[in-house]
Structure formats: structure tokens, C-alpha cells
Amino acid sequence: MSNKIRLGILGGGGDSLIGILHRIASSMYDKYEIVGGVFNPVWEENIGFANQIGLPTNRIYVDFDKMIEEELKLPVSERMQVVSILTPNFLHFPMANKLLENGFNVICEKPMTTSYDEAKILQETLKKANTVFAVTYTYTGYPMIRQMRQMIADGVIGNVQKIDAQYYQGWINPVIHDDELRANTWRLDPEKGGISCCIGDIGTHAFDMLEYVSQLRIKSVLADLNFVYEDNQMDVDGTVLLRTENGVKGVICTSQIATGEENNFIVKIYGEKAGLKWEQENPNYLYLMQDGEPLRVLKPGHSYNSEISLDGTKLPPGHPEGIFDSMANIYKGVAKAVNGEKYDHGEFPTMIDGVRGMSFIEKVVESHQKGNIWVEI
Structure with missing residues (x-):
């Protein structure tokens, strides 16, 4: 069995720039394996996109709640370890909060929520969950x-x-x-x-x-x-x-x-x-x-x-690196935290x-x- 971190993705299907950015970034250091998720609320587009990028469809879910329900049925050694939230802003808080409540590590696009009150609630949920949470202020990875x-x-x-x-x-x-x-x-x-x-x-x-x-x-x-x-x-x-x-x-x-x-x-x-x-x-x-x-x-x-x-x-010097590399460095930092490895606190926004x-x-x-x-x- 692969020892890569099992990654789920919410949103980012179709021609989404953010989706491409996260998928490529997650693969750069060979730390993650995308195992499923919900790429689009329209089922035909959701499953079609999974087929397009070559993912097995047994863990492509009809919606977010179904994903949580089905993933929790799996042994801990098989279920998603990290879930990336790439949806429009208003979905960030409810998704992140439920993921944390159920023990998942989270990588969330910014802005983290749509209000400061939601952000404070999320912070309290994280304290109880004691998992890893990252916000993708991408440029800090350069x-x-x-x-x-x-x-x-x-x-x-x-x-x-x-x-x-x-x-x-x-x-x-x-x-x-x-x-x-x-x-x-x-x-x-x-x-x-x-x-x-x-x-x-x-x-x-x-x-x-x-x-x-x-x-x-x-x-x-x-x-x-x-x-x-x-x-x-x-x-x-x-x-x-x-x-x-x-x-x-x-x-x-x-x-x-x-x-x-x-x-x-x-x-x-x-x-x-x-x-x-x-x-x-x-x-x-x-x-x-x-x-x-x-x-x-x-x-x-x-x-x-x-x-x-x-x-x-x-x-090596002289070979330009760009935004995919920058996002990949954030994913790399999160991987260190999830795996319990030593990492610098500047490696990913929290x-x-x-x-x-x-x-x-x-x-x-x-x-x-x-x-x-x-x-x-």
C-alpha cells in the first residue's frame, strides 16, 4: 500500500485555475495521493471530471455530507487524511468545521471564512480536534x-x-x-x-x-x-x-x-x-x-x-520556479506536520x-x- 498522504479535494473541477494549482502542487514532492472527493455539485460533471483526470470513481461522492459519511466508515488506515477546500468562499466555513469535527486535517483556500465570527468558531473547533489546518496564502511558499x-x-x-x-x-x-x-x-x-x-x-x-x-x-x-x-x-x-x-x-x-x-x-x-x-x-x-x-x-x-x-x-540556480512550486511548498510543510516531522513554522500559513x-x-x-x-x- 502507498505510504503517501491520502488527499481528498472539494471543488476545483473543470477548468478551475485553483483546482489545477492544488492538484499539481500536491504531487510535486511525492507526498500525497488524491483518492477522491467532490469536484462539482452537478453529479455528471463531478464524475466526468474524475474520469477525465484518471481517478477511480469509487470515492467520488455526490456531495460533501455523503463524503464525510462514507469516509468515516473506512478504517483509519484507508480514509482521507487531508482534505483541500477549493470551493467558493461561503462554503469554506461549514466544510472546514465539519471536517475538523470529524478528525480530518484541512488545507483551505483563502479567505478562510466569510466572517471573523466564523473564523473564531473554526479556531475553537481546531483546538478540540488537534489536527493540522493550513490556509493557502500561496505566495508565502516562494x-x-x-x-x-x-x-x-x-x-x-x-x-x-x-x-x-x-x-x-x-x-x-x-x-x-x-x-x-x-x-x-x-x-x-x-x-x-x-x-x-x-x-x-x-x-x-x-x-x-x-x-x-x-x-x-x-x-x-x-x-x-x-x-x-x-x-x-x-x-x-x-x-x-x-x-x-x-x-x-x-x-x-x-x-x-x-x-x-x-x-x-x-x-x-x-x-x-x-x-x-x-x-x-x-x-x-x-x-x-x-x-x-x-x-x-x-x-x-x-x-x-x-x-x-x-x-x-x-x-538548480537558473531554472525558474513559479506559483505551482510555491503552493507545493505549502503542501510539503503540511505533509511534515501531518507525518509528525520537524518543520519550520514559516512553512505554511495556519x-x-x-x-x-x-x-x-x-x-x-x-x-x-x-x-x-x-x-x-
């Missing part, structure tokens, strides 16, 4: 982001003076200006997406990333959000000022109506001695900037990088990241609604 985190922790740039993240996309621009599309896109539906679109979808990536690399906790926010049309209930653009617990200030600029932009995520941390900059569209370059010195460029795979960076590098992300979303919306005032997280 080797050079992990190098950035370690360099800041080692004092290479000195005391942090400013934190800055920009995340610009343009995909919703044609949607927002079309009445019919605007009314029928699930990310613009509060019942399915929660209280925020742009901040909930990509702003949380920026928030988690700044806390991850700087290891500073953001204490308060002041937000100004943009909805474009009065009948649109969900933000599609926003700017958030930040204050950390130790007084460092910063900013998050996010947009999904930045016309022509693809996935322009930039992270910048400035210290008293130097600055570090990373760009998601060129993820293999970490820029070290110092006054009076030439710009230095660090790349993955070299011996000058940190242990956690090298552990997440699969190829429940704490998910809870703080939900608090961030709600406080940003509150700040905007109250007239752009400072609100504590």
Missing part, C-alpha cells in the same frame, strides 16, 4: 519570499521602518461595467463572497504577506474602498493605511480594476540599513537595496540563501493567519463605512 523573511529576521536591513504592498489586477474591469455580468459574478455577491471582493480576495494576501515577511503584527487600519457603481455591494479597489504594534507604518494598495494589469503583486520592506523588494511576476529575484551601494539581486538555489529558502527550492485575515477584512470595511477612520484589528 523561496525568495522565505529568504526575505529570514534576512529581515537576521537583521540584514536593520530595524524595519516601512512596510508596503501593492496588488493590482485588471480582471474585474470588463465585468464591473456590464450590468448583467456585474449582477451574476459570484465574487460580487455578498451571499457567496462575503462582505468584500477585492480586499477579501487579494488584500488578504497582501496583509498576510506583510506580517509574514516582517514578522510584525499590524495593529490598526484606515481604509478607503472603491465600488465604482452604487448598485455594486462589493469593493473592487482599495487603499489601506497600516500601523503595526511597534509603531511602524505602511500601506496596502489593491485593485481588480487596474486596467491591463495581470497579477502585479509587489512587496517592499524598508529598514534603517537597507530595503528588500519582491515582485510576484518575477518571483525568482529578490532585490536588496542599500544607500550608496549597487543594487544586489538574490536568486533561488544558491548556497548564500537560508535553510528555509533552500528547502523550498527544487531546481489557522492564526486565517483568523487575522478575516479580522483584517472586517476592520477594513468598518473603517471605510465609518468615514475612513482608524480601526484596531
